[in-house]
Amino acid sequence: MHRPTAGRPESRGERKERTRRAILDAALELSGETSLVALSLRQVAKEVGIVPTAFYRHFDSIEALGVALVDESFVSLRAMLRDIRRGDPAFSDVVDRSITILVEHVHRQRSHFLFIARERAAGPPAVRDAIHHEIELCERELATDLARLPATDPWSAEDLRILSNLIVMAMVATAEAIMTAPPRPDAEKAIIETARAQLRMVLIGALNWQSRT
Amino acid sequence: MHRPTAGRPESRGERKERTRRAILDAALELSGETSLVALSLRQVAKEVGIVPTAFYRHFDSIEALGVALVDESFVSLRAMLRDIRRGDPAFSDVVDRSITILVEHVHRQRSHFLFIARERAAGPPAVRDAIHHEIELCERELATDLARLPATDPWSAEDLRILSNLIVMAMVATAEAIMTAPPRPDAEKAIIETARAQLRMVLIGALNWQSRT
DNA sequence: CCGGTGAGTGCACGGTCGTGCACCCGGGGC
DNA sequence: GCCCCGGGTGCACGACCGTGCACTCACCGG
Structure with missing residues (x-):
């Protein structure tokens, strides 16, 4: 869940932004198979590597x-x-x-x-x-x-x-x-x-x- | 499930065709809300008024x-x-x-x-x-x-x-x-x-x- | 008239879905 | 150094999903 990749400190806001990016990228890739309307919140969460409910910290739906x-x-x-x-x-x-x-x-x-x-x-x-x-x-x-x-x-x-x-x-x-x-x-x-x-x-x-x- | 609408006999093949039509119509209407890829077999079956597994008598998927x-x-x-x-x-x-x-x-x-x-x-x-x-x-x-x-x-x-x-x-x-x-x-x-x-x-x-x- | 055929049934299964809730715990302001 | 804020966790729920299987029963050809 956390990959500082080195001793880099990485602030709170940076981590949040990184997760947000990961969600956007995952959604873009997964929806490529079909469409957004056939994309589930859980699929996205699994791809990103977070628990489903954590999705709501970034998007309402x-x-x-x-x-x-x-x-x-x-x-x-x-x-x-x-x-x-x-x-x-x-x-x-x-x-x-x-x-x-x-x-x-x-x-x-x-x-x-x-x-x-x-x-x-x-x-x-x-x-x-x-x-x-x-x-x-x-x-x-x-x-x-x-x-x-x-x-x-x-x-x-x-x-x-x-x-x-x-x-x-x-x-x-x-x-x-x-x-x-x-x-x-x-x-x-x-x-x-x-x-x-x-x-x-x-x-x-x-x-x-x-x-x- | 059967509506002869009168004493009309209505043959076996006619009934099958009527159900098939009903499935096509229901799918066309229901997929209008979103898309085919977000349409479930069970929704279609419910709209038509048949049990889900009966769908397979008409289409493979x-x-x-x-x-x-x-x-x-x-x-x-x-x-x-x-x-x-x-x-x-x-x-x-x-x-x-x-x-x-x-x-x-x-x-x-x-x-x-x-x-x-x-x-x-x-x-x-x-x-x-x-x-x-x-x-x-x-x-x-x-x-x-x-x-x-x-x-x-x-x-x-x-x-x-x-x-x-x-x-x-x-x-x-x-x-x-x-x-x-x-x-x-x-x-x-x-x-x-x-x-x-x-x-x-x-x-x-x-x-x-x-x-x- | 009788037997087979096939559309439709009923039930059950394992899986996935969205979401509510209590909780954890580490970064950051005081 | 302490406390709180908030991203992330774990669990549980009720609903819906596709599909397998054994079944019924009205139709039609023989």
């Missing part, structure tokens, strides 16, 4: 744990968005760069992305709501980024929202596809190529959009 | 039940695709017609669409695979439909696949949004308008696609 996992997962995801935003928004290769970064982050934070994809539709209500809210924030962020491009000057806020929504949903679907795909590298290559072409199609449509309507 | 529900759900969904395909594929209002039909079917077969959206990412492995396979078939169907349009004559099979994939994922996302949305009719209106605009953007992009590359 599995659902509350899930909300904390959502927060944590979206920290990864926002880091990804920051990476994508970094670098000039020249139109030429923005598509390739963005998808490359997406793929890289999906691999590096696989369990977080899997968690979001699963619980987005099947998690406990509070978790679902938290995820949808975060995704909406991502869409808004993307919309303000798009608004900064000169090509979108004549666009309405509504058009920006619609385009952002489309792009985000395509990226979510691509992330899901990558994670679902067999680990063969050619399968992933194909998914990436498809995503590239789709994103380009969407951007071409967007560029020719305002001219009508 | 909850997972097998889930696969049967996938089959059934996609019968609804194929009916929708048939509706959309019926009527001439004139380009002018194909977008509006398609989305109208989608919305109508989502409302009429709400529980089936909810089931697919949930279990697609979080269901038991066999259920997930079955759903992905069916969606892939839908994409192929759409691709062959698109191939019949004169505008796609110069397209490669690969391009058709990519576009179909994009359209289907947008429709899945739209269906999810409609079901998630509050029942206020104006919220649904907004989703529908967004979906229309997105589909038009995609089609505009597709029409201007082959000209480059």
